[in-house]
Amino acid sequence: MSLPTPHLGFALALALAIASLGCETPQQPPAPPPPERSTTAAAASSSSVSETSTASATPSTSAAAPKPPSAELYRRLEHTLLRLGDRFYAVADREHLPTLLDEAGRRAQRRYWSPDGTRFVYVQPAAGEPNGGRVDLWISDAALTAPELLVRAESDDDRRAREAKEDYQTSTTAIRGLAFSAEGKEVYFEADAWSSVNAIQAVDVSTKKVRFVVGGGGLVVIPEGPKRGSLLVSQWRTKGKQPANDHCAVFDTNGKELASIGWYEDGSPDKALFCTLEHPAVKKALGMR
CATH class of the missing domain: 2.40.128 (Lipocalin)
Structure with a gap:
């Protein structure tokens, strides 16, 4: 069966291309070579047998596994x-x-x-x-x-x-x-x-x-200074005709009052510091900076 004229040129070109390739079947690209082993890895591999054979005779230098806790822990x-x-x-x-x-x-x-x-x-x-x-x-x-x-x-x-x-x-x-x-x-x-x-x-x-x-309560032992060892104590006291309120004072170790610091309402704006070593009035009375 004859080919139509438009396809005749294509067929001849394909035949010539095949002939120029010698009718060889295209080869698959070669597989990439395996990665080379490093000298260190090779040395470690070559010594693994000897290490295994001597493991029972030579103690390991790595940290030993932690022992389980005793019955008392x-x-x-x-x-x-x-x-x-x-x-x-x-x-x-x-x-x-x-x-x-x-x-x-x-x-x-x-x-x-x-x-x-x-x-x-x-x-x-x-x-x-x-x-x-x-x-x-x-x-x-x-x-x-x-x-x-x-x-x-x-x-x-x-x-x-x-x-x-x-x-x-x-x-x-x-x-x-x-x-x-x-x-x-x-x-x-x-x-x-x-x-x-x-x-x-x-x-x-x-x-x-x-x-x-x-x-009293809120005890603080004064750690240093001329009143070292004395006690900073908060007491519930009356102030004239006013209702009772917390009052801060310094006492010796036998309970004798050495200095009156002041009343709760007269303290610093931060009343959480009342009768502590951080209170400005306490620092002043004790000569602290």
Whole structure:
């Protein structure tokens, strides 16, 4: 069958093209060569056999896998607990300071450190008391090797016996506001004494004897200056015929007033600083900058 004239030229051109290629079938492009291995990788590969064969004889220099915790270590929330006797001790991940918990896992309160930094005191719920109940006052060395009870929480029977002797000052109910004396021989604390008045008391860390110091609260031990070791205390006082209000004063360690600082309403605009070492009137009275 003859081809139409327009297609004859195309057919001849195609035939010539095939002839010029020698009728060879086009070849696929060669595959890229495999990547060369580095000298370091090769050396590591060549030594892997010998390392495997000697692994049992030669200890590995890499860090050993961590051992599982012993039966005395527990993980609770963000704290790793260590049990010593009938109490738990913990190191807080964030604070990097000891955090104490009792056998029921109840957390102790803030730690108050001695001036030399070797001991601290804290309050902890008394035996059988829930959080928010009666608390005992404890002291411990910085390494937590021997926590020691300083002041036991007052029971109802203890309170009745104390009041029967007309002692309304040396209460150990609701212990709080802890602070070491300047020399570290006593620990001051605030407790409920009367129905509307708190009491600052002190316990000797050696004899554990408690004594009344002065009525009031918000205790601050003055750390330096001519009145070092004296106490900055807020008291509820009357001012002439005006209603009672908070008054700030400085007392010695036996409760004798050394200086009157001022009244709450007469303080700086930031009343949160009232009766603190940051209050302008306190700084002026104590000769602080």
